[in-house]
Amino acid sequence: MEDVLGNSSFLANNSPLESIFDSSREGDKFPLGFMELLGAQDFTSHPLFDIAQHVPPLVTEPPMKIESPDAFNLPATPNSSSISSASNEAANDEPVKVEDQEEDQQKTKKQLKAKKTNQKRQREPRFAFMTKSEVDHLEDGYRWRKYGQKAVKNSPFPRSYYRCTSTSCNVKKRVERSFTDPSIVVTTYEGQHTHPSPLMPRPSLGVSHLNSGISAGAVFGMSMQRDQSHFYHHHQQLPFSSALSPLNFGRNGSSINAGFLHEGQSLLRPWPSSRHYSIPYAEGRVDQSTGYVYMKGGVDEII
């Protein structure tokens, strides 16, 4: 059900995300507290989650039972555990028969293939956010390089693929626009940043490494933008919590889709040390077929 946006009923009601978050939808899908999602990846040592631990879980439902092989078994570092699957691919070590012609091309292709086959595609958990925005690529504090673009079936809008430009950081994100509501941009993060945000001049107040060990680090990097003046400005301009959707902390004139805030289970957390904080709060659910974690929610703004 990757094609979230292709769902014709997706935006038909007041809550565009209902189709995603409706916990009664399918047996293999279940509500999942955001902090639980994060906690599943051992973020608990992070200051932010120290805080979180003082708050009752969003969803107290049955212990999170994630069976999606990729969703939450992710290693703390990209190369650790899930490599086990690579052994299966070793058998693909096909003999390299290079014809004289097109030798170079073949070579590169073979290399490419070898590269792909040796390391079976391992899916990091993915976090999808929907944001109402006029711009496709929302600024999130990290530097991204576009490496691909594909037309999306049943959609006039292409899907763009970005990779974090930082070396050894394998975080990717996909950006696509909802064709049912072109004002909505869906950004899907995959992987975890292994570095602080390059656009964070001086991370402080104990959350500086927030995004270093977090799968949705790119998302949470947002909460650190408070030190930037433009952030304040925009922050103040926008009503409600719209200025601070996890994906848009204020550079692009975008705002979170009201649908995110529609449902009553939004989590409001107090942010401890007081001023000019904006805390993403959200809850999500895991789509086990895709490994996606669909997020909804907004931010709680405490000034």
Added chain:
DNA sequence: CGCTTTTGACCCGCGC
């Protein structure tokens, strides 16, 4: 000149 974007081709998984 270095970095980013564009874009066509390729690979892979999956359903039929």
Added chain:
DNA sequence: GCGCGGGTCAAAAGCG
């Protein structure tokens, strides 16, 4: 096996 759709690569072009 084939076709389709999603995802990725890498050369070329663009840009500052």
